[in-house]
Amino acid sequence: MSAKNIFIVLVLSLATVVVAFNFAIYNPAEEERLLLQKQLNKTVQKFKNASRAKKDLENIRERIDIENDRLSEIKKKFIEKNDLSNITLQIRERTNQHHLKLLEFTPVFKFYFADTSKSPVKSLPFSVIVTGKFIDIGKFVESWNDFDFYIIPEEIQIEKLNNKSNNLEAMIVGRFYAWAKDQDKK
Known part of the structure; x- marks a missing residue:
């Protein structure tokens, strides 16, 4: 090869x-x-x-x-059943803070106890009658957002007390909301 x-x-x-x-x-x-x-x-x-x-x-x-x-x-912000009595005190304190005189506060608790619905929250109507100056009444209603519970104005009727005074009488109708039963506080 x-x-x-x-x-x-x-x-x-x-x-x-x-x-x-x-x-x-x-x-x-x-x-x-x-x-x-x-x-x-x-x-x-x-x-x-x-x-x-x-x-x-x-x-x-x-x-x-x-x-x-x-x-x-x-x-x-929903009222507990055992706190219903404190509402009057808080409303009274708030009227004093705004230089108003509380003439009447009428919560209608009978609706709370008569309501047999299954709803966990109950709407409770109320009426408040206060006297004072217009600006103070307005500030009073405006301050309701600061309450530690829901309180909603639905109707406000304002009348002058007399011609010689700047004071007015306001009837405020509204609602606040409460638990149907006591809730566990968390």
Whole structure:
């Protein structure tokens, strides 16, 4: 055999070994690597989704806590059954703060005790008659938002007491709201 033939045989043998190595060892290893890369990408994506879901869940829990706190504050504004007697004192104090004279406060508690509905909150009508200056009456009614319970004016009738005085008499009809049953204080 000539040197040229030996060289060609060696080159072909080397090429065959390289191709065989490529098919037998490298390609399966590369396919395995690509498969592992795909699995890793899927796992990373699942982790990112789980992280987002966890953050979303934490945000939802925070919002629930905020709303529960808000709801607790709202619940406190409904009068407890055992606090009904304190309303008169609070109304009297508020009229004094606004330089008014309280002539009459008539809560209609019979509605509270006669109401047989299943509603957890009962609306209780009342009327208040005060005398004083117009601006003081207005400030008095405006200050009702500051009470620690819901009290809503529905109708106000104002009349002048006499021609010689700036004092007025105001009859205010409204409602406040009480729990039908005692609530757990939270």
